[in-house]
Ligand code: GDP
């Protein structure tokens with residue numbers, strides 16, 4: 001029995017989808033534990049990039065069952081569209097997918113009020129998928145869960161109560177006026193019937209997989225620095241993206257987890273607002289953005305680009321209790337003359353990472369630089385294939401974080417990676 005968590009060690013988009021896809025061969029179950037369709041996890045299927053939003057990235061492994069845990073927020077229409085797209089590509093997603101009865105629903109009013117809330121100086125730069133307001137309803141105990149789709153009377157009455165409050169709170173959200181419990185239920189009726197056979201007890205199922213001595217992989221969405229508690233609040237998402245959220249979000253005990261893998265790019269990106277101390281000036285960022293194709297997989301927004309931030313990465317190693325680190329997109333740095341790293345912040349002792357957004361905004365990096373390797377790495381498949389300067393950079397990251405790098409990714413395709421021990 002083994003249970004591994006894969007978690008983003010930065011601000012999301014570290015390449016978790018690619019890594020989970022690569023790790024899924026031979027894994028009985030892959031489960032998402034938090035977030036929702038704000039996630040965009042890219043995998044390569046038959047040479048084409050496929051972006052997964054709610055479906056776990058284990059879905060391309062033909063014998064792997066995929067689970068959406070209680071900690072995820074599910075937009076039922078988005079889920080159906082995604083599963084049907086996979087089926088159109090010959091992937092039997094529906095046959096291998098289980099959705100927790102206890103996962104909360106994202107409903108049309110969540111997107112409507114988020115759009116209203118994202119206007120003006122308080123904006124977070126969200127993905128616009130209704131995530132924060134769905135989790136708000138969950139915490140306020142007025143949310144609707146997947147299981148409620150099958151109970152029309154409960155659904156309609158509960159939605160009407162929520163809508164009555166939201167209409168007072170967000171008078172500017174005009175589309176709310178047209179919404180009612182009955183209209184939303186009618187809009188979702190066909191989707192509710194479609195989803196019903198997929199609904200199950202994810203906790204029970206994963207316990208059974210583990211009891212049978214098989215492997216479970218828990219796939220994080222977003223990243224450590226977007227975690228609701230441990231991220232750069234308030235510029236965070238509304239769920240526990242760190243490894244501690246994994247058992248909670250699927251209904252396993254914390255002692256079930258026996259391995260935590262963090263994924264970090266060889267540099268850094270961020271989408272949305274919020275502090276980013278190692279962000280590059282525009283021209284340099286534009287060069288990295290083109291080299292790394294750094295555009296949001298969900299929204300298409302250009303990602304903000306920067307150099308690796310050591311205080312942030314060391315912090316991620318600590319709050320997740322990482323056992324190992326996977327470094328992705330090393331190849332993107334192949335043409336740079338100089339690789340820079342923020343190794344500390346001026347005046348901040350012990351290499352600390354302040355997570356309060358206002359405090360972090362004031363942080364100025366202390367830089368170190370490494371000579372670029374100026375050699376293509378995308379064909380490397382063994383550690384010894386890597387240029388010496390690239391190894392020096394990776395080994396320096398290991399020394400400074402104290403965490404072993406177990407794999408390095410050098411391209412988007414599944415096999416474009418180096419196993420350290422191979
Ligand atoms: P996720 O949200 O963590 O799954 O990451 P995204 O899919 O949003 O963004 C990662 C992007 O980098 C995707 O376009 C991947 O196809 C791509 N990618 C992943 N690993 C590598 C790599 O090692 N090299 C290159 N060049 N691209 C990669």
Ligand code: IMO
Pocket residue numbers: 008011012013014038039040041124125126127128129130131132220221222223226235236237238271272273297
């Ligand atoms: P994956 O799983 C990168 C960011 C948004 C915004 C903040 C809050 O692909 O790594 P939300 O819509 O969640 O309320 O937005 O979080 N964000 C992500 N950034 N990758 C993601 O997912 C993200 N999901 C949310 O840009 O700053």
Ligand code: MG
Pocket residue numbers: 012013014039040041042297298
């Ligand atoms: Mg992404």
